[in-house]
Amino acid sequence: MTRLPRLALLAVAALLAAPPSYADPAAEPDLTPLVLAQRTCGDARSCRDAVILWCNGYRRADGDNDGIPCERVCRSRAQVNEIRAQIGC
Template identity: 60%
Template sequence: MGRGFFIFIAGLALFGADNGIARDANVGQSLVIAQARRTCKTVSSCREAVIMWREGYSRADADKDGIPCENVCPNKKLVDEIRAEIGC
């Protein structure tokens, strides 16, 4: 697994899941998935794409329209709903 995966796990161990890194088990699990998959071709959901994008994969929104990985995120409304859900 990549370096980012281990940094994420170390962060959870040091700071815990209640500090805003992960709001619930589903978000924490999604963050691990997002760290393991680093391209839009490999994500399987818009939620996963949004998390990956917010965690630093700027190429997910190459055209800077606010919609990451347009292969799985159909519109900005859905992206905004997901961002609100996960707190970013």
């Protein structure tokens, strides 16, 4: 196998492995730089911000493991689950 076909196969594999795009742009999460730069629950301005923060790896957001991150801004598990469904988390 020559070098060019291997590179072509790698390129095709990379395209197939790419994450799927959102069918509905309105459902795409609002991952603004401000939200992604947040580091703690104190920085979350809304429950949506808190859920995005939590879904992007900030596990301390749900310190008591009740499924509600940043309880200062998120009031219920139903609210959190609704946001998670909207943003695909």
